[in-house]
Amino acid sequence: MDGDNQTWLEAARLLVVDDDPILREFAHHELSSDRVTVDLACHGADGLEKLKAGGTDLVLVDLDMPVMDGFELILQIRANEDLSDLPIVVITSHDDMKAIDRAFAAGATAFAQKPLNWRVLSYKLAYVLRNAREDARLRARAG
Numbered sequence: 041m042d043g044d045n046q047t048w049l050e051a052a053r054l055l056v057v058d059d060d061p062i063l064r065e066f067a068h069h070e071l072s073s074d075r076v077t078v079d080l081a082c083h084g085a086d087g088l089e090k091l092k093a094g095g096t097d098l099v100l101v102d103l104d105m106p107v108m109d110g111f112e113l114i115l116q117i118r119a120n121e122d123l124s125d126l127p128i129v130v131i132t133s134h135d136d137m138k139a140i141d142r143a144f145a146a147g148a149t150a151f152a153q154k155p156l157n158w159r160v161l162s163y164k165l166a167y168v169l170r171n172a173r174e175d176a177r178l179r180a181r182a183g
Contacts, residue, residue: 051075052075052076052077052097052098052169053076053077053078053079053095053096053097054071054076054077054078054079054096054097054098054099054100054165055078055079055080055081055087055090055091055096055098055099055100056068056071056078056079056080056081056099056100056131057080057081057082057083057084057086057087057099057100057101057102057105057110057113058081058082058100058101058102058105058131059082059083059102059104059105059106060102061082063102063131063154063156064080064082066156066158067080067100068080070158070162071158071162071165079096082105083105083106083107083108084101084105084107084108084109084110084112084113084116085107085108086107087099087101087108087113088108088113088116088117091117091120091123091126092120092122092123094122096126097126097127097169097172098126098127098128098129098165098168098169098172099117099126099127099128099129100128100129100130100131100152100165101113101114101128101129101130101131101148102130102131102132103130103132103139103143104132104133110130110132110143111142111143111146114128114130114143114146114147114148115146115147117147118146118147125172125175125176126172127149127150127168127169127171127172128147128148128149128150129148129149129150129151129152129164129165129168130143130148130150130151130152131152131153131154131156131161132151132153132154133153133154135153149168149172150164150167150168152164
C-alpha cells in the first residue's frame with residue numbers, strides 16, 4: 041500500500057488466512073509497510089493459533105480451506121471472549137449469496153471478492169479497522 045493510505049493503520053497487525061500461497065505472498069507484499077505487519081496462516085486452525093497468541097488488529101479469512109475452513113474459523117473467533125470483537129474481512133472467490141450470507145451469519149464484518157483489487161481492499165480495511173477502533177474506544181468510555 042502506498043504511505044498516503046496508511047495513517048489509519050498506525051502500528052496495525054493483520055493476519056491473512058488463506059490456503060493459496062500466491063495470495064498470501066501478494067497480501068504480504070501489498071499490505072506490509074513500516075507500520076503494518078502482515079502475518080500469514082495457511083488454514084483456519086493455523087490462523088486460530090496465531091490469533092490466540094494476541095496482537096492482531098484485523099483478520100482476512102478465505103472461506104474454502106483445508107483443516108478448518110473460513111466459516112468455522114469465524115465461528116471460533118466469535119466464540120472466543122478474547123477475540124470476539126476482532127474485525128473479520130472475508131476474502132473469497134464465492135459469488136453465491138448463500139456463502140456470503142453464511143459468512144455474515146457466522147460473524148464476518150465485511151466481504152471482498154477475489155480476484156482482489158489491492159487498492160480497493162486497502163480502503164475497505166481502513167474503514168473496517170477505523171470503525172472497530174472507534175467502537176472499542178466508545179465501549180471503553182461507556183464502560
